[in-house]
Amino acid sequence: MTKFADLNLSPALLKAVNRMGFEEATPIQAKTIPLSMAGKDLIGQAQTGTGKTAAFGIPLIEKIDVKSQHVQGIIIAPTRELAIQVSEELYKIGVDARVKVLAVYGGSDIQRQIRSLKKGPHIIVGTPGRILDHINRRTLKLGNVHTLILDEADEMLNMGFIDDIEAILETVPEERQTLLFSATMPEPIRRIAERFMKSPETVRVQAKEMTVPLIEQFFVKVPEKEKFDVLARLIDVQSPELAIVFGRTKRRVDELSNALTVRGYTAEGIHGDLSQAKRLSVLKKFKEGKVDVLVATDVAARGLDISGVTHVYNYDIPQDPESYVHRIGRTGRAGKEGMAITFVSPREMGYLRIVEQTTKKRMQPMRPPTWDEALEGQQRITMEKLEESIKEGNLDEYKSVAKDLLTEYDDAITVIAAALKVLTKEPDKTPVHITEEKPLPQKRESFKGGGSGRGGENRNRRGKSGQQPYKGNRKPQRRPTGRRP
Numbered sequence: 083m084t085k086f087a088d089l090n091l092s093p094a095l096l097k098a099v100n101r102m103g104f105e106e107a108t109p110i111q112a113k114t115i116p117l118s119m120a121g122k123d124l125i126g127q128a129q130t131g132t133g134k135t136a137a138f139g140i141p142l143i144e145k146i147d148v149k150s151q152h153v154q155g156i157i158i159a160p161t162r163e164l165a166i167q168v169s170e171e172l173y174k175i176g177v178d179a180r181v182k183v184l185a186v187y188g189g190s191d192i193q194r195q196i197r198s199l200k201k202g203p204h205i206i207v208g209t210p211g212r213i214l215d216h217i218n219r220r221t222l223k224l225g226n227v228h229t230l231i232l233d234e235a236d237e238m239l240n241m242g243f244i245d246d247i248e249a250i251l252e253t254v255p256e257e258r259q260t261l262l263f264s265a266t267m268p269e270p271i272r273r274i275a276e277r278f279m280k281s282p283e284t285v286r287v288q289a290k291e292m293t294v295p296l297i298e299q300f301f302v303k304v305p306e307k308e309k310f311d312v313l314a315r316l317i318d319v320q321s322p323e324l325a326i327v328f329g330r331t332k333r334r335v336d337e338l339s340n341a342l343t344v345r346g347y348t349a350e351g352i353h354g355d356l357s358q359a360k361r362l363s364v365l366k367k368f369k370e371g372k373v374d375v376l377v378a379t380d381v382a383a384r385g386l387d388i389s390g391v392t393h394v395y396n397y398d399i400p401q402d403p404e405s406y407v408h409r410i411g412r413t414g415r416a417g418k419e420g421m422a423i424t425f426v427s428p429r430e431m432g433y434l435r436i437v438e439q440t441t442k443k444r445m446q447p448m449r450p451p452t453w454d455e456a457l458e459g460q461q462r463i464t465m466e467k468l469e470e471s472i473k474e475g476n477l478d479e480y481k482s483v484a485k486d487l488l489t490e491y492d493d494a495i496t497v498i499a500a501a502l503k504v505l506t507k508e509p510d511k512t513p514v515h516i517t518e519e520k521p522l523p524q525k526r527e528s529f530k531g532g533g534s535g536r537g538g539e540n541r542n543r544r545g546k547s548g549q550q551p552y553k554g555n556r557k558p559q560r561r562p563t564g565r566r567p
């Protein structure tokens with residue numbers, strides 16, 4: 083175990099890290115902070131939620147000359163929400179050292195950003211498009227940058243982003259330090275990455291699996307038509323504290339969040355077609371617990387750190403394994419438990435295998451809950467609320483009404499049953515419309531190019547009898563009762 087005090091940090095940084103409640107450095111922090119402080123180029127790969135932000139943030143803050151007015155560090159992130167989050171974490175780390183951090187991202191007032199840029203921030207965190215925009219307007223000059231960081235590096239070097247990244251790199255001095263971090267780093271992308279770096283060291287936190295062991299992983303084989311009812315029942319049974327439902331398309335996200343709302347859940351959607359103001363307000367409500375279910379495209383898959391997310395539902399299985407790793411990584415962060423459930427239509431089973439081969443972790447089959455089981459789940463929530471209320475006491479104002487009721491109807495069981503019924507959100511059967519998505523193009527289930535010893539026969543042994551009933555899955559955290567009306 084490495085203490086931050088053993089990492090040669092300045093007093094201001096130690097103070098900040100303490101205030102943030104970090105007791106020990108996580109493995110990726112312990113391994114990369116010294117290398118990074120020594121000026122090495124690095125590719126850092128470690129599981130989701132293991133503190134990669136502070137792993138690159140702490141050494142960067144240490145290297146900032148606060149007397150200078152120049153931008154000295156630049157961090158590029160794939161989404162606006164992530165850029166904001168990273169800038170907030172860096173602000174917390176650097177506040178005692180008086181390091182100024184600014185987030186620049188699309189969809190927000192550029193003139194205001196320009197005014198902030200004039201105030202001499204030391205570190206810029208931004209999305210590629212907006213950073214380039216500022217470079218082209220000459221409102222952002224990177225000639226004094228000594229450290230460049232790509233958060234979610236594999237995503238940033240993905241085809242969609244690479245031109246922008248190259249254009250940004252051209253304006254940063256050659257003798258910079260370059261740091262790349264992600265939970266995933268497919269080999270072809272790593273090769274691209276090395277072109278931008280000077281004899282980089284790859285630091286991988288050795289883990290058996292690419293995903294976090296504290297996340298229980300399940301799949302439900304379910305025809306497209308039945309997915310929505312299964313989702314609703316699972317939410318009823320498992321009563322997540324906060325849940326994220328990932329859908330494949332923007333239309334899917336809109337339809338799912340509407341349908342969930344119709345059925346009485348507090349759900350909202352987030353995707354790239356919404357205004358930035360809307361995206362931020364949805365996310366804020368979710369963080370505050372005013373929305374229980376966030377329905378999202380992959381725009382929310384990478385990097386977002388929201389405490390209290392106990393369940394991730396993949397309404398559609400993601401097309402590539404990396405996306406799966408990042409999506410489910412929105413739960414099970416910083417040592418907490420979580421549960422991930424992936425819906426697979428029968429024709430998409432091949433994708434499930436490919437995901438498992440990449441993560442080196444099997445998903446357990448789960449049987450969809452029945453209506454009765456969903457009702458039991460909701461009744462359990464009501465019971466928890468009641469028990470809590472009994473413990474709290476303070477019921478005097480209700481006791482005389484209770485006495486009246488019991489005098490009028492002398493069967494106490496009937497009275498309590500009626501009260502329970504009124505308080506319980508019964509699984510709702512209101513019809514909803516979800517447009518059917520075409521399944522992904524079929525992939526063969528067989529394992530090409532082997533080596534892991536996990537051939538098809540294991541998979542075939544998973545008969546129906548091997549499926550876990552939902553009940554066996556303890557829910558990771560109790561939702562504080564009384565959240566959902």
Ligand SMILES: Nc1ncnc2c1ncn2[C@@H]1O[C@H](COP(=O)(O)OP(=O)(O)OP(=O)(O)O)[C@@H](O)[C@H]1O
Pocket residue numbers: 103104105106107108111128129130131132133134135136264265384385386387411415416
């Ligand atoms: N040493 C530490 N001790 C305790 N908590 C920490 C420590 N370092 C970071 N954290 C917290 O852990 C959470 C996850 O960190 P972070 O978002 O950096 O993870 P990540 O590795 O970047 O994940 P992802 O791959 O999903 O982006 C954050 O809330 C962060 O503040």
Ligand SMILES: [Mg+2]
Pocket residue numbers: 134135233385
């Ligand atoms: Mg991260």
